[in-house]
Amino acid sequence: MAKKPSTSKTATSKTASKKPVQKATTTKSPPRKPTQSKKTKKPMDNLGILKNSPYLKQLVKSQTSKKDLTLKELFERNKLSDKEEKMDIVLSGQYQEALDLIYEADASNLYPILVGPPGIGKTTLCRYYAQSRAEITGNDSFEWITFDESTKPAHLVGSFNPATTIQKGFSFEAFNPGPLIKAMLNGGLFLANEVNRATEYTQNSLLEPLEEKTLSIPHIGRIKASNGFFFIGAMNPSELVGTHRLGEALKDRFNVWIELDYPDKKTEMKIIKHNNPYYKVDESTLEKIYLIINRTRTHHQVQTPASLRSGIALARLTGVEQKKSNKEPNKILGELASRVLFGAIQTKPGVKVNDVIKSIISQVVGSA
Ligand SMILES: Nc1ncnc2c1ncn2[C@@H]1O[C@H](COP(=O)(O)OP(=O)(O)OP(=O)(O)O)[C@@H](O)[C@H]1O
Numbered sequence: 001m002a003k004k005p006s007t008s009k010t011a012t013s014k015t016a017s018k019k020p021v022q023k024a025t026t027t028k029s030p031p032r033k034p035t036q037s038k039k040t041k042k043p044m045d046n047l048g049i050l051k052n053s054p055y056l057k058q059l060v061k062s063q064t065s066k067k068d069l070t071l072k073e074l075f076e077r078n079k080l081s082d083k084e085e086k087m088d089i090v091l092s093g094q095y096q097e098a099l100d101l102i103y104e105a106d107a108s109n110l111y112p113i114l115v116g117p118p119g120i121g122k123t124t125l126c127r128y129y130a131q132s133r134a135e136i137t138g139n140d141s142f143e144w145i146t147f148d149e150s151t152k153p154a155h156l157v158g159s160f161n162p163a164t165t166i167q168k169g170f171s172f173e174a175f176n177p178g179p180l181i182k183a184m185l186n187g188g189l190f191l192a193n194e195v196n197r198a199t200e201y202t203q204n205s206l207l208e209p210l211e212e213k214t215l216s217i218p219h220i221g222r223i224k225a226s227n228g229f230f231f232i233g234a235m236n237p238s239e240l241v242g243t244h245r246l247g248e249a250l251k252d253r254f255n256v257w258i259e260l261d262y263p264d265k266k267t268e269m270k271i272i273k274h275n276n277p278y279y280k281v282d283e284s285t286l287e288k289i290y291l292i293i294n295r296t297r298t299h300h301q302v303q304t305p306a307s308l309r310s311g312i313a314l315a316r317l318t319g320v321e322q323k324k325s326n327k328e329p330n331k332i333l334g335e336l337a338s339r340v341l342f343g344a345i346q347t348k349p350g351v352k353v354n355d356v357i358k359s360i361i362s363q364v365v366g367s368a
């Protein structure tokens with residue numbers, strides 16, 4: 001993307017060397033064009049960057065066309081519909097294999113679980129599967145929940161609206177169904193994201209739906225899942241901070257264990273490119289981005305390495321900075337890498353994060 005400054009410099013110096021000859025024969029020298037070389041790369045300022053940002057374009061347009069939308073109008077405009085944009089992902093290496101296994105599990109009425117470090121693409125793959133399943137079966141029911149310590153069984157099953165319950169008692173009208181009930185009734189897909197962050201109490205509420213395909217709703221009765229009900233789990237490996245052990249009984253109900261790890265170089269570079277459609281960087285910069293991110297995964301002083309998200313962020317930031325600045329690409333990359341990595345990696349006790357980042361950057365691009 002960045003034009004080589006050397007090309008324009010050579011052109012300017014050639015013109016300059018011819019000038020004295022011209023000067024001798026004419027009284028008036030032609031106007032100089034000292035800025036011509038700079039014209040080849042016109043850095044944008046912050047205003048230009050923001051105004052031209054594809055991420056803000058929609059906002060700028062809607063601000064000028066329709067002002068003062070009510071909250072309801074804004075809600076309607078932003079509501080996700082069935083016509084939602086088709087999701088596209090990179091399907092190579094481990095991702096295609098994992099997707100195939102999910103298809104096979106679904107077809108054989110088994111429950112898969114994806115296990116892998118944060119930011120590896122577990123949720124993305126499940127969402128993509130939900131879309132493919134909807135296309136094939138015509139059933140687009142897809143519900144999900146991301147568990148944490150505070151998730152209660154009622155968040156899955158549903159709860160009674162207190163005001164309506166006072167008027168009508170514990171009736172069906174007063175019941176707000178939770179996502180698990182919806183997926184079961186519709187014969188849809190339910191994604192239990194970060195399932196091992198749930199307490200054992202909440203994990204246990206999944207036992208009945210997974211084994212019997214039934215679920216008891218207090219005061220209302222027991223429902224049986226419609227045909228097609230499918231359940232996918234996703235979690236970080238249990239050794240990560242903040243995760244609980246998956247209870248033995250729940251563990252036993254997941255029949256297909258799909259491990260995802262940091263992808264191979266080719267796949268990760270494809271993913272970075274795929275998620276950076278606007279501020280493209282050249283192949284050699286992209287490769288250096290990958291190398292920086294990858295070094296955090298092999299560095300002996302790093303406890304939590306950088307995920308796919310860091311590579312994507314670094315590519316976008318580098319791309320946009322290259323539009324603004326005439327700095328040498330390696331310098332840009334080195335400076336921005338520390339901005340992205342600072343909070344993205346965790347070092348082992350007693351090791352300063354900035355020291356590790358510096359050493360990784362200097363290995364890949366020299367000192368920034
Ligand atoms: N196969 C893929 N194709 C394109 N982009 C991907 C792919 N896998 C992951 N990504 C991108 O990587 C980022 C992280 O992916 P995702 O959120 O799915 O990870 P995760 O494993 O669910 O992370 P966490 O454990 O933190 O929930 C997202 O920005 C996503 O767009």
Ligand SMILES: [Mg+2]
Nearest residue numbers: 122123124193
């Ligand atoms: Mg996720």
